[in-house]
Amino acid sequence: MKQHIIGRTGALGLASALLAIAAAASAQGVVSPAPERIVAKAPAADPPPPMRVQNYRPVFQECHDAGKRRLLAIRAMSVEARRKLLVVDPTSLATSLADEVDLTCADTNDAAQKDTRFMAAIAASAQASGHASTAQPSVLQNAGLSHGAGEGSFITGDLCPSRKPLDRAFLQGIEALGPATPVSLSISGLWLKRHGADFQWLLHEARAGALAITWVNHSFHHPYVPGRPLSKNFLLTPGVDIQAEILDTEQILIANGQTPSVFFRFPGLISDAATMDAVRGDHLVTLGADGWLVFMPPLRPGAILLVHANGNEPEGLRLFSKLLGQGRLPRPFRPILEAP
Incomplete structure (x- = not known):
């Protein structure tokens, strides 16, 4: 797949908007890295084996x-x-x-910790149910934390399973805004397994101080079948083990020396009451987006921006660069930990 259904199938009625954006953005390039961007030695050819x-x-x-x-x-x-x-x-x-x-x-338990910012963020995201699909009322679209607190905005990039390479040029453009430009990457386990060199490149950029990466859980398999009803697609696919999708992604991140964050983003931004409860039960904050660029700006301060850096959304990346160059994205860009 390997993009969210909103951009691929028009499930939210945005297919025409996406086509218009693609046409408008076709002449735009990604942000060019500035000369002062932090440059470090290339990552080692043979990374350490995953830990057990x-x-x-x-x-x-x-x-x-x-x-x-x-x-x-x-x-x-x-x-x-x-x-x-x-x-x-x-x-x-x-x-x-x-x-x-x-x-x-x-x-401990949720009641004992209810006054903490952590539990408040979990509870608020679980109660933010997005909007129900008109054709399938049991399906929730874009549930969870879809808008952040305060000024500026939050850059999030999804790494759904893809046959295409990581869009490094786009990320280098983000680095030009730095140093240590904050970006949240919603990573699927299959993407990590199949894109080892790209993953190591990301770690190299973070170690160099060019990016400050927060790893968001995006499920392990990110299932999707084109044309299948939403109520039986993505993590609502019959037979999907939602907890395994969550825990296996965290485990592969840890095995590769990284620390999962407290955030979880549903594939396709599609969930239902049961899967929302499962994420809450695992003490994670459901992350949505109110600034997927196909929604068209202007964007409000606190916007959670969503692009795909997995090679599947060149139009969105070009549009991001265009809007950035025009000063139409709320600044500064902030870490996602400040959003709840």
């Missing part, structure tokens, strides 16, 4: 480190036979991997 991650499972615990800092553990696992926890700072929403032995933890 086992017994990966959801938990919910309140933990304290040696400095009495409060953290919330949402996953437990072993990494190379060392017991680890994926923990969230309940105020900043930042995630990290911690050695279990370094923390003092006890089981």
